[in-house]
């Protein structure tokens with residue numbers, strides 16, 4: 468439903484979810500003069516089971532000036548490491564699109580018909596990349612997700628945004644009166660009223676609202692390996708690498724902790740969870756406990772990560788895991804975000820659908836959400852990010868063309884019980 472006028476600046480807004488969508492939205496709305504904003508989450512940010520964590524990272528942030536711009540800070544969080552895309556198939560549509568966009572901006576990727584050519588740029592690489600065609604983007608890099616989210620939540624607090632966490636921050640259901648959402652019920656039984664509820668619940672969204680057709684949860688495998696300082700030093704200067712045929716990607720070891728991270732950007736795993744409201748089965752991570760504790764991966768996912776390491780960083784392929792887990796994406800039909808008013812329920816706005824690539828937009832995401840909130844987005848982007856009705860359009864989440872590896876699989880009950 469299109470709100471004809473801008474939402475009220477003084478009435479209470481509840482933002483559910485303290486991830487990158489929730490926090491960037493809270494900060495931007497606050498800067499636009501919205502006075503009564505509360506963010507609810509099960510945990511204080513950075514939440515331990517958000518979609519892209521770097522575990523056990525000491526904060527690399529320092530605040531010399533209290534009110535420096537977020538962009539500057541994020542800029543400093545970006546590492547100088549480069550991004551390398553390695554693929555087999557030259558007509559890969561995702562790469563073709565990336566090349567086209569870069570070209571339009573007057574930039575180019577370095578290109579290697581023989582992937583081993585990369586070793587000239589990165590002598591620390593010791594794998595055999597000879598069967599791959601490689602692209603090297605000198606402007607890519609990685610950012611510290613945990614540190615960035617911590618800084619963003621600090622900025623929110625400074626701006627006067629309130630936070631509710633733990634039991635009172637755990638939302639069980641949306642409260643409806645007719646077609647109006649009037650607030651939420653939290654897990655201690657309390658009702659928290661609001662004139663506007665903004666759902667930024669990522670992979671957990673379907674527990675609160677049926678969005679399965681538009682955004683659903685997929686668990687992507689990720690593994691962490693503790694390197695010794697010497698081992699870490701030996702691959703300190705490798706690029707971020709992704710094999711676009713298998714979806715496996717690796718990062719240089721984290722400078723603070725020497726932890727090596729390997730993951731798969733794929734179609735992932737689904738769960739079947741019962742919804743509190745109506746008992747309907749949806750795919751979602753657990754709500755009532757941390758999804759990062761159990762160190763469980765389905766067997767073939769573990770093997771996928773091991774094989775990937777063998778190919779990309781063979782010297783560490785048999786090192787024991789420090790930790791492994793599924794990292795939860797919110798997948799959408801074409802990999803586009805879902806940022807929209809609910810088409811039927813009033814007082815409800817949805818900002819979700821990260822599809823594994825929202826974090827990198829942290830410095831600007833809130834601006835776009837707030838623009839949609841205030842009805843200022845161009846009709847083209849508005850349409851791209853629309854919340855579809857359950858009938859009709861694409862139930863299959865094909866993503867943005869960047870995924871590879873095995874198709875989505877629903878976990879068995881036994882596997883699910885180990886998560």
Ligand SMILES: *[C@@H]1O[C@H](CO)[C@@H](O)[C@H](O)[C@H]1NC(C)=O
Nearest residue numbers: 555556557558559560561868
């Ligand atoms: C390369 O990718 C294109 C487009 O996805 C596909 O049609 C073609 O079959 C692929 N070729 C090989 C050799 O995998």
Ligand SMILES: *[C@@H]1O[C@H](CO)[C@@H](O)[C@H](O)[C@H]1NC(C)=O
Nearest residue numbers: 595596599710712713778779
């Ligand atoms: C990339 O993935 C493909 C498909 O799994 C695999 O055959 C190939 O060996 C991998 N290459 C590297 C260097 O990771």
